[in-house]
Structures are given as C-alpha cells and as structure tokens.
Amino acid sequence: MIPTAFRYRRAGSVAEALALLREGGPGAKLLAGGHSLIPMMKQRLAEPELLIDIGGLLELCGVHAVGDAIEVGATTTHADLAASALLRERAPILAEAAAEIGDAQVRNRGTIGGSLAHADPGADLPAVLIALDAAISITGADGSRTVPAADFFRDILTVDLEDGEILTDVSFRPVRSAAYAKLPQRASRFALAGVAVALEMEDGVCRAARVAVTGAASHAQRLPAVESALVGARLPEGAAAACEGAGDALDFVNADLHGSEEYRRAMVAVMARRAVESAAARG
Amino acid sequence: MSETVPITVRVNGRERTAAVAPRLLLVHFLRESLNLTGTHVGCDTSQCGACTVLLDGRSVKSCTVFAVQADGEEVQTIEGLAAGDDLHPLQDGFWEEHGLQCGYCTPGMIMSALNLLRENPSPDDARIREGISGNICRCTGYQHIVNAIRNAAERMAPA
Numbered sequence: 001m002i003p004t005a006f007r008y009r010r011a012g013s014v015a016e017a018l019a020l021l022r023e024g025g026p027g028a029k030l031l032a033g034g035h036s037l038i039p040m041m042k043q044r045l046a047e048p049e050l051l052i053d054i055g056g057l058l059e060l061c062g063v064h065a066v067g068d069a070i071e072v073g074a075t076t077t078h079a080d081l082a083a084s085a086l087l088r089e090r091a092p093i094l095a096e097a098a099a100e101i102g103d104a105q106v107r108n109r110g111t112i113g114g115s116l117a118h119a120d121p122g123a124d125l126p127a128v129l130i131a132l133d134a135a136i137s138i139t140g141a142d143g144s145r146t147v148p149a150a151d152f153f154r155d156i157l158t159v160d161l162e163d164g165e166i167l168t169d170v171s172f173r174p175v176r177s178a179a180y181a182k183l184p185q186r187a188s189r190f191a192l193a194g195v196a197v198a199l200e201m202e203d204g205v206c207r208a209a210r211v212a213v214t215g216a217a218s219h220a221q222r223l224p225a226v227e228s229a230l231v232g233a234r235l236p237e238g239a240a241a242a243c244e245g246a247g248d249a250l251d252f253v254n255a256d257l258h259g260s261e262e263y264r265r266a267m268v269a270v271m272a273r274r275a276v277e278s279a280a281a282r283g
Numbered sequence: 284m285s286e287t288v289p290i291t292v293r294v295n296g297r298e299r300t301a302a303v304a305p306r307l308l309l310v311h312f313l314r315e316s317l318n319l320t321g322t323h324v325g326c327d328t329s330q331c332g333a334c335t336v337l338l339d340g341r342s343v344k345s346c347t348v349f350a351v352q353a354d355g356e357e358v359q360t361i362e363g364l365a366a367g368d369d370l371h372p373l374q375d376g377f378w379e380e381h382g383l384q385c386g387y388c389t390p391g392m393i394m395s396a397l398n399l400l401r402e403n404p405s406p407d408d409a410r411i412r413e414g415i416s417g418n419i420c421r422c423t424g425y426q427h428i429v430n431a432i433r434n435a436a437e438r439m440a441p442a
Contacts, residue, residue, distance in 0.1 A: 001327050001328070002306060003306045004306070005304065005305070005306055006305055006306060007286060007305065008288055008305035008349070008351050010351075010354075031349075031352075034347065034348065034349070034352070035329070035347060038329075038347050038348070038349070039328065039329050039347060041306075042327070042328070051305065051349075053351075053352065055352060079341070102417070103332070103416045103417025103418075104342055104395060104398055104399065104414060104416070104417055105332060105335055105342045105343050105344045105395070105398075105417045106329070106344075106417065108338075108341040108342055108343055108398070109343050109344075109347070109348065187330070188330075
C-alpha cells in the first residue's frame, strides 16, 4: 500500500518544527515513531502534504527526574518507558503498561507523545496518565501551556491539541501504589477494557484514589464513582465491592465483533478490581 | 510533489546512498532499490512481522517506516547475518530444529529473535513467545520456532 505523495522535512529543533508547522498549515503533520500515522497514510485515511519529522529530537526524548516530578519527553518510545529504571522504581505502572503495548517492533518505534496525541480509544497510556494526574505540555506559536491529562482526551481520536501545536512532554508526581490491568484484543493488543488506578494508602485503608478507563469508551476518562467508592475502603479486601459498578458508570460503551457493550461493561469492573488489588499490594 | 530526498543508510555494514521519494517505505528501499529481497512483505499492515529488520539495533517493521526516517541510521537485514558460509547461530538453530516450513516468515522471525536475545540472552519459553508475538507464522504452530530460538540462545551463551 502506497501513501499519497508528501514533502518531508526533518526538524532540527522544536523551534524549527513549529516554524515548519506554521508554514505547512493544516496540511502539515508531525511524524515521530509513525506507528499510528503511517498505517493511516497507507490506507489513505490520512493524506498530509508535509511530514515534519521530530523523531530524532533529543530535547523531546527521555525519562527524567525533575525535582519531585518525573518528566517524560514526547518522543520517548514505549520500549524506553518499559526499560526505564527510574519508572520501574518510582512509577512502575507506566513502565508496565508500556511493556504490554502491541509487540516488540511496535514498542521500538511507537512513542508516548504519538499515543496521546492520536488517542486511539483502545490505547493504554491515556488511562495511565489520567490515573497519574499527569500534566501534558504543549507548545505553539503563542507560547506553551499545560493541560491535565483528564481534560486532554475529548472524544474518539480527538484531543485538546490545535493545528500548529506540538505535544512536548508529560510530567507527573510519581506514585508507587498504582497499577494498570487490561483485557487486550488478542491480535492487536489494544485494550478492549483497561483500567489504571493510583492509590494513596494508609494502614491498609485507601485515603485517595484516581481511576481511569480506556478501551471501553470513545476516549480515556476518569471513573469518579469508583474513586469515591474506594476512599475509606480497606484494600485489597474491599476492591471487588468498590469496583462492582465500574462498567455501568460509563455513558457510552463501544461494541464491535471483539466485545459487546454488555461484555465490555462487565470487563471494566473486572479490570478495575484487578488494578486496585495490584496497586494496593504495592502499599 | 515529485521531490526526492537524499539519504545515506548503512545497510549490513555497507554505506548506501540514494535519492528517494519521501513516501518510499523502508522495505521497498531494501527490496527494490538495494535488491535485498530476503526481507519479505507479508501483510503490509504492520501486523505480520515478515518485514522485520533492525534499525539502529532495534527490531522494526520496515513496512511501517519510511526510508527517509532511516537516513543516517544503521540497518541490518537477514542478508547481514551470516559471515560468508558460516551461518549465524540463529540460522543454525532454525536449521537444526526445523524452525520453518514455507520459510516466508523466517527472515522476520530471525530478526525479531535477534532483538530478543540482545535484550535477554537466556529467555525462557514464555519470553521467547512474547518476543516473537509481533511475527505471524501460518505453518509451524510456533513450537519449532521456539525450539530454534532456545537452541540459538544456548549456542550464543558464553562458554
């Protein structure tokens, strides 16, 4: 399959990429790992006139401790997230979720920024970053802004990112008591239902919880009903009761040949319980 | 729209220079421009892994990479594995353990196995299966492929 012809420029810096985006207008697209964009271009679902390659920009790459926070550059690959000793120690949920994306080849090319900006309904990382209460940094011609991950995802393949803007990095306070559980579609490994949970625990009792779901709905989102049910619960004993209605809290649930609406609602509750149990086991 | 971009890619240790259309996929650059037809096109939709090569030492599906993205990088294909008549231990392993039937998936399987053994030189069978989960074989049922990779890992282990 051959994509429509396009022009290609490799940006040497974020500033140059912004200038190229301005020049290219709505026909310009950013390219990093290309693992969402290139398959779409081959099917001619996307036909950009200009591709601006930011894949090689070192300023956008890597996992760093910055004060109390961890900052992850947009072009960091899933393989690098999975292998990050810093994440494994301080925020294992992100390394573990990245290690379960697709397959080795996909993880070697696909990037965190691409996954977030593309916002496939079955992508894993959006739920994880919502649970971690991450801030997503975006830069554009008029300067930079940050958006809480929970507000970034709007609808299917739709995020708070304008033409001419670049998602540069994500930043969050690391949480050890956090875990992600998913039911993967067997071939693609995208989530049919995936739930990410971050807990604040004290003497076996949950003091605060952030819970986010992906795969089941049009876009990743918080599950406030489950969050409230978890606060004050003794965990892991109370996990099943708190997560029972997790799937019913969603207004809209996807249905396709891989899973009916009823099945996905049921699986959201199961994945929520598993994620809570794993997160609580981390104390 | 017919612009070409000059690229220089080190393929199997040899520097190759070409002017390519930006939409040329790496797999077509390898097969059609360089005549390295050991890398196969299977599904052409990023799923089957027949086109797997190493880009900068990491396995990638070359049907999902533009050749221009490989500019300045190192690519290794199945043709770069053997040293003359001396087969690579993975090639020996596939030979010894009957790790192939039709052979179509084999170059991609071997390149994925190479990526796996670079990260984990002595994987157990579950790790081997996870490591080749991006490669589809329609003949073998995978058992002999797993055996072949285990065999190669043992050959490659330091004595």
